[in-house]
Amino acid sequence: METMRVKPGPQELQAQVMAAGQCTACGMCAGLCPYIRFAGDRVRIVYSCGLEDGNCYRSCPRTPHDLQDLDVQVFGAPREDHLLGTHRDIYYARAARAVRPAAAQYGGVTTALINFAFEQGLIDGALLVGGSLEQPLPRLATTPAGVNNCAGSKYLAVPSLANMLTARRTGLTRPAVVGRPCQVTAVRRLQGLENNHQAAPGPAPNLVIGLFCFWALEAAFSAFLTSRTRSRVTKMDITPAEVIVDTTGGPLSLSLDEVRPFIKPACHTCFDPTAELADVAVGSTEAIPGWNTLVVRSARGEELVQEARTARVLEIKPYGAERLPLLREAAWRKKKRVLEALAGRPEPYLRLPVDYQLAIAGEEVMRDEYYARSS
Amino acid sequence: MNTMRVVLDAPGQVALLTGNEAVARxxxxxGVNYAAAYPGxxxxxxxxxxxxxxxxxxxYVEWSVNEKVAMEGAAAASFAGLRSLTVMKCDGLNVALDFLTSLSMAGTRGGMVIIVGDDPSAHSSAKEEDSRYLGRVAHIPVWEPADSREAKEMVKAAFDLSEDIRQPVMIRMVTRVCHASTNAVLGEFPRREVNACLGPEDKFIxxxxxHREQEDKLRxxxxxxxxxxxxxYAGPESPETLVIAAGPGSYYAEEAVAQLGLQTSVGVLKLGTTWPLPEKLLRRYLRPALKVIFVEEVEPFIEDNVMALAAQHLDEIGRTSFYGKKSGHVAGINGVGLGELTPSQIMAALANVCGPDPAHERPAPPGWPELAGRDLAFCPGCPHRASFWAIRAALELDGRQGIVLGDIGCYTLGKGRTGYYLLQTMHAMGSGVGIASGLGQLWRFGFSQPAVAVVGDSTFYHAVVPALINARYNQANFxxxxxxxxxxxxxxxxxxxGTGIDPNGNPLTAIPLEAVVSGLDIPVTTVDPYQVDEAIQAVYQAVQGPGVKVIIMRRACALIAAKTSAAVRVYVDQSRCRGDACGCARFCSRVFACPANIWDKAQGKARIDEAICNRCGVCASLCPVGAIVVEQYQEKVG
Structure with a gap:
């Protein structure tokens, strides 16, 4: 798909992404560049570098890119499953009790996998989100204790890839990333620059654990939360029905209507709720407390999961047959909405080959595909 | 500064003293008993x-919280019969002026001398104010020394005059006199018993x-x-041309007369007592002169007063032409009435006025060699650079065109490249906070930009506290x-x-900034500007939401820190620096622009000038590829 040529640079990043409300606060550009900083979930160019092109633009998940190219780059082939993306397996999973931190969300799979990867020497650092639920912050963990401090979902958009700078400065060569789907895309785009031998500033992360994310919240949600409770927030969970906030003063239930105004606008045009380009993707089950959904996508992801099972770090059981259509339908509904939203735009960031588009276009397609697979 | 020479108890010995040392001596x-100042x-x-x-x-020696308090303290000593001295720069005299104009109406008792430093060309100031006018406004004598030797004698004589007329006497120093050294003969230190007391009749109201007394005292x-x-006076009995000069300009005038061979026709009357004028003396030399040239820095103070005198005594003095700033004949280095005088400019003025005799023309003196242009810049490692970078980043992140208000101090440089052109206002000490207090009320007129006032720690104590009280009480937002x-x-x-020491380094109990701000019921957070990201977050958070807030960016001046923490080396690992292939576009040397961050043309890579680097390591925390290395030494370097 050849479209209008633009110089891939900071001015376009500013115009097409930041000023257009399309920034997802992944933090990648801030992780590459001293001219781009962040505060809360705001990422902005704070001084003009004077250059006409830059990796800030090329690695942004919201500047034009072709999804099939990324599929091929990451998995070696275009996707077959247009609703959940390329994957090898899908399970229920949880961390073994001994390695599950108290703060872990659901089954603590992410924390356990990252710590296991540390032990195996597969990674030498991890870009995570820590801090409190009220004020989550990017964290660069280099020890299991550091990883455990970041356990638990934060739900706020945190530009944690900004810590790429710190990782590079401190000499890390094999950092892992745990991130939202947009952050996974950013990492894959950066890896693509390396593959193309373009000037990429140092090694890109080589293990990417994606988190299911139908939307993330703006930093302003923190103020709303603290206006609703004086107690410290210890855990938060978003179910299809409500937002449950555990605090030191007891649980608090927020309706989705209360929370929805804080959704980052960019999330409304996100095509990827299940981190389709990650090595493994982790989410809730919405059915079985204490367990995660684990989608194994890449060979590297599969290897890690198998080794973690062998080492009795991870427990796994088959994904519920009754849950799969629900997950698929949720993904499909979001993708359909997004395609419709993007259709009216002169140059949408997401470029999809025709078959990718058609796969989402109608409900029948989704149903047919589902019945074909499950029969 | 050589304090040894100042306190050398060797009467009769000749010592080379700067003007500042000479004033102290x-x-x-x-026999000064009480000295108080605010540094300027x-x-x-x-x-x-x-x-x-x-x-x-x-x-008793005191660094006072500001010039007004310094002058009030010195006045107190005078009231009690002691000799007192107070020192300030011209801006400081403005601060103290309210008190001074009152003081001179009520009068003094013990000798009281006010030293005021003017800075023609504003070498280390924001303005080149001529403080002599303020002395005149306050109805006190103003004297001007031309060099150190004279400064020392003037200070002693000023104490005597002060006690004679029971008024403070002001001595106007200019930068050249303060900093240049001349020989002076050391005198004795008096050994006299003093007993401070105010009798029942000692009233100062x-x-x-x-006002009547002020005028009598001036007479x-x-x-x-x-x-x-x-x-x-030096020159012929009846000069055709009279140069009236004060301060270092009087030497330039004498030199110009000699160089131009005008000794037989031109006389130089050097005035040390600039106000009130010695009118009879002036009339004596104005009478024969057909031309009068004024040589003084910066404004036409003597020129105006002498021309008024000549007008008043027109019948006696007769027709005279006056040359100076009014006529445009005597210009400073930046123009008429602007900047310091130089010998060559006085020479040119004299040749011009006394011309067109070719003998008066001299070949132009050789110009200065071309010097490399140099930005005004924060010192290497200066914490202000990191602070300004953080403020800039935070305001850009905020995106509402935040306004940064400055004032007088090192951070004044924030108006230029070294401070990323952040300052939009810069006036007097503490004024940024008062202006912010005003901007912080303009929301009712649609003003929606965040306002950030930057102040120094010393400035905070000097002039910021009342403005903060005003802001907090009236609910300003900034x-x-x-x-x-x-x-x-x-x-x-x-x-x-805030430092907890006196002028000699003896301990005093510090008043922490946090305690003062908290005492005003204003929220305060403290950050280390070297932790740039944390500083950005702090500023960003603070500009959200209403009210007045204080952030303390605390980090010792790099020039002090460099003396005490030498066990670190900062250098560029050029194998990691990607040069112009990096997308940073020479961020360290071009944008962050610490003078120690330089570009190695030969290698096409960044480099650190380790001779001037103060080893703060902030650039290492900003380099996108981690090419700048902060290396800890095992041993402390002396």
């Missing part, structure tokens, strides 16, 4: 020199009747000025950032109430 020889260039060193002799000679001072040794480098850096690291 003169005060000590005059070019006279900041005077108090430090007096402090060196404080213990030996029993002088500003009241309108005092007495003018009478004494007629015989003053500080007014000298952020005050105290750039706390834990000293009065710009004038040479003098202590202030």
């Amino acid at each position: 003169g005060a000590l020889e005059a 260039s070019p006279t900041a060193e005077v108090l430090e020199c007096i402090a060196a002799g404080a213990e030996m000679l029993g002088v 500003t009241w309108i009747e005092g 007495r001072a003018a009478h004494r000025a007629e015989k003053s040794p500080f007014n000298t 952020v005050c950032i105290i750039l706390d480098n834990q000293t009065t850096a710009m004038t040479g690291h003098q202590p202030h109430p």
